[in-house]
Amino acid sequence: METVITGFLEIFNIQTVLWIALGEILGIILGALPGLTATMGIALMLPISFQLSNATGMALLLGVYCGAVSGASIPAILLGIPGNPNAIATIYDGKAMTDKGLAGQALGGAVVASFIGGITSLIILALFSPIIARFTLAFGPAEKASLALVGLTIIASVASRNLVKGILTGAIGLALSLFGTDPFSNVIRLPFSKLFAKTPLTSGINLIPALIGLFGISQALFDIERIKTGHIAPPQIKIEKIFPSFRKIASMWRLIIESSGIGTLIGAIPGTGASIAVFLSYERAKKITASPKSKLEKVGSGCLEGVFAPEVANNACTGGALIPALTLGIPGDAATAVLLGALMVKGVVPGFRLFTEDLSLVYAIFFALLLANVFMLIFQLAGVRLFPKVLNVPLAVLIPTILILSLIGSYAIQGQAIISATYDMGIALGLGILGYFLKKGDYPIAPIVLGLILGGMLEENFRRAVKLAEGNYFVFFTKPIAVVFIALAIFSVVLPLLKKKKVRE
Amino acid sequence: MHIKRVIPIVFIIIALLYIIFSFTVEERKMIGDVRGWDPGSRAMPIGIGLIILAASIYLSFKEKKAPDQDKKPHDPGIRKLTILTILLCIFFILFFRFLGFIISTHIFLFSLIFLYYKRDIRQSLIPEFSIGLLTCTGVMITFYSIGRFISRYLFLLGRKSEIPVLKSKLATAGAPLVILVILFTVFLIILKNPIKRGKYRVPFIAGFSSIGITEFLYIVFKQIFLVSLVKGLVFW
Known part of the structure; x- marks a missing residue:
């Protein structure tokens, strides 16, 4: 009980509440701007969160996360362009409702749906994560190394249509994570090691500048192409009747429960993310409303049901994605990978240790997620007429702002050590350029991040496991849990190949 | 040449350089590992280098065969x-x-x-x-x-x-x-x-x-x- 109160107090103080509110507003703005993702928003806020306490920093990032996932529905409904992939399925009925003159109801409905999804997934997160975390007690080095392998293979196979591209970028992430100094023997592992021996690079590639570069700078460079087309201003629409009636919401109970379940479950599977969950829930809602017994309006005809289903599901992913991140150290999607990186940089180790030694932080994260969802509801409903104006921000100002925020943000992480901080800017830029070219070539970025995060865990546990097994490399096949993980890793690689073969046939 | 074809070739070169670099890393076992059971500092970098090399070679062949269906005309202004x-x-x-x-x-x-x-x-x-x-x-x-x-x-x-x-x-x-x-x-x-x-x-x-x-x-x-x-x- 004491830890619950400590966690509560860490969030419900003026400073943290204000940071969550700020994060929420920024998140909604970033989410509403087409092309800018929740992951990028979190990456840009990392330097600020780094200056705050663990709980307050995480609260700020969770505010951005929830706001960005929910804010993406604004351009999807008004313009028919999703703010980010999480709102792809909201377009169909959302835009149709706008065309019918029901933009207010669609925007309000999307907010309420996001709130319901977010809260439901939070309850599931709070109920199940301690149980899963307890399970990790049985993990030794062999199990941990296999778990890291599963995380990498799943994200590599799901993040891209091309499995090999996913594997390649995951391996690049691993290669980058190995630069620096060998954790066991202190050997410097850098090309031209004599040249770089006295530089900050000997401590490896810092995670936060890498994340900022991969998600912030690469996206900004990628968006330069959109400058020629300019920004698309929202149409002048009267926004009325925002809040959907309670009776209408209650009538959609089945759709809400199923979408919450789909969102949380899909979110909890590493590498999947909200873009898959929204389509699944939309398709499910189509089937429910198409039934002759159903009294609901048919999804696809421009109705609230078609907005509710994907919006419940995408925000349900937020809590779902945190389940494997907090308990196993394997993020559910790219955004939680960045959240996980923020925790790990501060020395917080996910898993059972987090749930025993730092339980108050776990509760603080739960309370922060609760408050972030409440703020999302309040701010989005209050600003339903205001936030669409964000779409007027010209790209010519937005892109340089993102670039400078990324560079100065990378610098600020080690802001007291000027030389190291300048190197960090270089790392962010280098990885930003790499991310840009990979995006151009249709390569996924998320596996690089996971490689960077899991590289250390994989190497340390792999070497420890082999050493403990007296040099036996087959030790991974002698431990039941490790065998399950390896089977899962093989399954995650083979399944997409089989699917592809079936499609061809 | 389209960027999709260039990337795998660049990665083949990077992978080869990375493997060469991995072999130049001083081979030292874990501190306290008297019997030498630790795979050592080179094991992971060499393994990962080989994966990058194999994946890039595969992709270089695959992208060569793929038609230029999504090739957009380059805008020199944007470039x-x-x-x-x-x-x-x-x-x-x-x-x-x-x-x-x-x-x-x-x-x-x-x-x-x-x-x-x-x-x-x-x-x-x-x-x-x-x-x-x-x-x-x-x-x-x-x-x-x-x-x-x-x-x-x-x-x-x-x-x-x-x-x-x-x-x-x-x-x-x-x-x-x-x-x-x-x-x-x-x-x-x-x-x-x-x-x-x-x-x-x-x-x-x-x-x-x-x-x-x-x-x-x-x-x-x-x-x-x-x-x-x-x-x-x-x-x-």
């Missing part, structure tokens, strides 16, 4: 803008410590916003760009100096009068922010018509946006989070 952006980022990092935060950030932002608004980059833009940049840098330094003076004055006042609020971040960061926002708004109202009229529209937008963003970043990172932003040429 120029992208290259210039990357060059400006490199310039920013290289000269950050010499020029200092205020000047390098301002130049970076002004240049990018100016170029993005103009889109079509020509030599004839140089006079407009140079005059705009010089004028706005002057305004930027003036704004910075005013803010700096206010912060210091408040801090000294707080020390002398022993009013702790004046020494707090709220006063030293908040007061300059409020005053600068007021000054900024007044300037904007006065200059609204010249901006709209056209000829100097782009330098005005670029200048004011860059001054606003630079000041905001300075207040957030330097005055609130006490990050040691380099002073450089603006040493006061």
